[in-house]
Amino acid sequence: MWVFYMKKQILKDSVITISLLTIALLLAFVLNFYDNSQLSIACSLILAVLFTARFTHGYVYGIISSIAGTLLINYFFTFPYFEFNLTMPINIVTAIATFTVSIVTSAVTTQLQNHRELAHKAELEMMRTNLMRSVSHDLRTPLTSIMGAATVLKENDSLLDAKGKAELYDQINDEARWLFNMVENLLSVTRLNNSIEPVHKDCELAEEIIAVAVKKIQKYYKDINIIIDASDKMIFVPMDFTLISQVLINLIENSIRHGNSSHYIRVSVREMENYAEFFVEDRGGGLPKSIISALNSNEYIMPESTGDSSKYMGIGLSVCEAIIKSHGGHIHAQNLECGAKVAFFLPLDEYEDM
Amino acid sequence: MNNRQTILIIEDEENITKLLRTILRTHGYNAIVATNANEGKSMASSHVPDLILLDLGLPDEDGINVIKQFREWTNIPVIVVSARSNDYDKVTALDLGADDYVTKPFSTDELLARIRTALRHKRVSFDEELKRTKLFVCGNLKIDFDKHFVTIGEEKVHLTNIEFKIMELLCKSSGKVLTHDYIMNAIWGPYAHNDNKILRVNMANLRRKIENNPADPKYIFTEPGVGYRMIEAD
Numbered sequence: 094m095w096v097f098y099m100k101k102q103i104l105k106d107s108v109i110t111i112s113l114l115t116i117a118l119l120l121a122f123v124l125n126f127y128d129n130s131q132l133s134i135a136c137s138l139i140l141a142v143l144f145t146a147r148f149t150h151g152y153v154y155g156i157i158s159s160i161a162g163t164l165l166i167n168y169f170f171t172f173p174y175f176e177f178n179l180t181m182p183i184n185i186v187t188a189i190a191t192f193t194v195s196i197v198t199s200a201v202t203t204q205l206q207n208h209r210e211l212a213h214k215a216e217l218e219m220m221r222t223n224l225m226r227s228v229s230h231d232l233r234t235p236l237t238s239i240m241g242a243a244t245v246l247k248e249n250d251s252l253l254d255a256k257g258k259a260e261l262y263d264q265i266n267d268e269a270r271w272l273f274n275m276v277e278n279l280l281s282v283t284r285l286n287n288s289i290e291p292v293h294k295d296c297e298l299a300e301e302i303i304a305v306a307v308k309k310i311q312k313y314y315k316d317i318n319i320i321i322d323a324s325d326k327m328i329f330v331p332m333d334f335t336l337i338s339q340v341l342i343n344l345i346e347n348s349i350r351h352g353n354s355s356h357y358i359r360v361s362v363r364e365m366e367n368y369a370e371f372f373v374e375d376r377g378g379g380l381p382k383s384i385i386s387a388l389n390s391n392e393y394i395m396p397e398s399t400g401d402s403s404k405y406m407g408i409g410l411s412v413c414e415a416i417i418k419s420h421g422g423h424i425h426a427q428n429l430e431c432g433a434k435v436a437f438f439l440p441l442d443e444y445e446d447m
Numbered sequence: 448m449n450n451r452q453t454i455l456i457i458e459d460e461e462n463i464t465k466l467l468r469t470i471l472r473t474h475g476y477n478a479i480v481a482t483n484a485n486e487g488k489s490m491a492s493s494h495v496p497d498l499i500l501l502d503l504g505l506p507d508e509d510g511i512n513v514i515k516q517f518r519e520w521t522n523i524p525v526i527v528v529s530a531r532s533n534d535y536d537k538v539t540a541l542d543l544g545a546d547d548y549v550t551k552p553f554s555t556d557e558l559l560a561r562i563r564t565a566l567r568h569k570r571v572s573f574d575e576e577l578k579r580t581k582l583f584v585c586g587n588l589k590i591d592f593d594k595h596f597v598t599i600g601e602e603k604v605h606l607t608n609i610e611f612k613i614m615e616l617l618c619k620s621s622g623k624v625l626t627h628d629y630i631m632n633a634i635w636g637p638y639a640h641n642d643n644k645i646l647r648v649n650m651a652n653l654r655r656k657i658e659n660n661p662a663d664p665k666y667i668f669t670e671p672g673v674g675y676r677m678i679e680a681d
Contacts, residue, residue: 273552280532296644298651300662301669308668312554323662327651329644334671335532362662 106149110158113148117141118165125170134170135191138162142195146202155199163192217418220411221282228275228408235268270313274346278412281339285419292419294331299323299362299369302334306341307360314349322361330369330439336416337439343409344373344435352377352433365438368422372436379428380435384410388426388435413437452566453477455496457487457513458528459506463551467500467528470555476562484508488516496523498565501545503529503536511539518544524565528553534672541626541673548624564622564679583618585680588657588666590614599657609634610653613646617667617677626674650675 117137124133141162146155167188168177179185242261246253253261285292300323307319330337341360348358352375359374388410413435417424422439454476458464464480471478479494481487484505491499499517503510514525527540527548537548546565549558583590587600595611597604606614612634617625627643635645654661668676 269552298647300651300654301647301671303662304664305669305671307663312557321660321663323660325655327648338671 102150106154109148110145110154113141113145114158114162121170134166138166138191139194139198143198143202146199152203155203156196159192159195159199162195163188166191217415220415224282224408224411228279235272238268239265277339281336281412281416284336285415292333292336294333296329297332297334299328299330302338303341303360303362306338309342310345317349318356320359322359324363328362328364328369330441332420332439340413340416340437343413347409348373348375348377367440367442368438369441370436370438372434374432374434376432380426380433385426385428388414388424451475451477452497453479453494455479455481455490455494455499457481457499458502459483474559484513487513491517498562499523499525500528501525503527503531511543514540514543514545524569526561526565537673538626541624542628546623568623583680585666585678590618604656606656609649613649613653617675621677622679624670624674624676630674
């Protein structure tokens with residue numbers, strides 16, 4: 094799959110390079126018709142190289158484009174026309190000038206692009222560090238509760254009535270379940286090891302992933318009413334199954350735990366142009382404004398230990414956000430009249446010919 | 448000598464062993480324990496248990512190898528109980544002859560259900576059972592293998608030939624997980640396309656025909672990255 098992705102990337106970049114060069118040459122022909130100076134022709138070539146460097150990956154395409162462009166200009170637009178001639182001094186000067194300018198432009202743009210990727214990577218890295226810190230911190234609470242409950246059960250057995258015991262058993266179960274999901278989240282984040290390398294995607298059926306996520310949730314929350322509503326059409330979505338099911342599980346669990354919505358949770362998927370739109374909707378208390386604006390802006394939610402219950406929500410959601418972004422998708426949250434709706438979009442177009 | 452079924456636990460974590468032993472004993476099984484692969488292998492051949500619960504991360508040998516060695520001489524059902532959650536390990540274990548797997552942390556119900564299924568498949572080869580009854584019934588779903596006939600409630604369902612073959616395969620091993628490769632091999636033969644999309648499209652169509660809501664299946668479940676599991680017959 095990775096090789097496949099690389100091949101596709103090379104093909105795409107080559108197409109971009111060739112079409113931009115062709116456009117530049119056509120433009121040069123037109124300009125040449127009106128004004129016979131070399132300047133406008135050189136300008137159109139530099140523009141082509143600039144855009145090539147901007148929209149392709151790595152230095153190679155920019156350099157190829159500038160070499161090919163310089164040669165083609167020499168062939169078509171400098172005297173003698175329709176043959177290569179590097180013996181006339183004016184031609185050599187034109188060639189060297191165009192070539193240098195285009196190489197420098199290409200290098201600068203590529204560098205700029207690398208810089209942006211680095212900045213993105215740094216952002217993900219920071220989110221990860223924050224997450225690790227806040228999770229490790231927050232692990233203490235459930236651990237305290239589990240250790241405490243076990244000790245009480247062992248030492249004060251005779252003092253507890255059946256109801257009191259049942260409460261403590263439930264507490265142990267519930268906290269362990271929370272710990273389990275946190276560990277799954279941590280595992281997910283370690284799988285997103287590099288924001289530049291795309292995650293390993295396979296084509297998965299949207300309805301299957303919803304079924305699997307909901308089944309996992311129902312294993313632990315037995316009396317929850319989840320309405321599943323997948324389109325009749327088969328939607329194959331390129332994704333990492335484990336990661337996206339973690340996203341769905343986090344969103345549903347948030348609805349149950351923080352939205353206090355156990356009567357109505359709706360999970361749905363549909364196709365929207367080039368995206369698959371998944372959403373989780375509940376009729377609970379809604380999301381805090383700060384979380385909504387953080388999700389809808391393009392920044393990572395920085396999970397922080399605030400000591401209140403919304404911190405848990407922050408952790409789950411920032412993991413969701415990181416996963417969705419690494420899939421090239423985006424996430425959107427809104428409060429409804431009653432309840433909340435979180436939607437995420439995954440691109441479909443990548444493997445259209447599979 | 449009692450007639451309780453014996454289950455061999457091969458696991459090096461003491462806490463897990465204790466837990467498994469307690470669960471098994473309270474549910475009427477005999478439990479014996481081996482704490483490493485070598486001990487496990489010799490206990491398997493000396494006690495000949497009815498079922499083996501095998502951890503993959505053993506101190507002296509990888510569990511995957513142990514399955515391979517078991518399958519050279521015995522058909523005792525092996526259920527893998529492992530903390531490894533990646534698909535590759537599950538698929539390898541299953542393709543090498545493990546009957547099922549349970550990922551840690553597992554729930555008691557889940558483990559017991561898997562054990563019951565594996566023991567049942569051992570007791571009667573389901574192939575024979577199917578020949579005898581020629582019928583698979585679960586909830587509203589009824590399949591008549593003789594007449595190539597599938598009904599949901601009162602309604603007849605039209606399946607294509609391939610879909611029916613898949614159904615038959617799944618029913619034969621109902622309750623057990625079947626890997627993509629296994630199904631592909633059984634239906635399309637060993638030279639089938641490497642890509643299992645054709646299987647998934649067929650499964651999706653099958654679900655659309657027999658499930659009320661394909662995204663909330665009642666009969667055929669997806670095991671992500673591994674394969675499919677059909678619900679046990681009534």
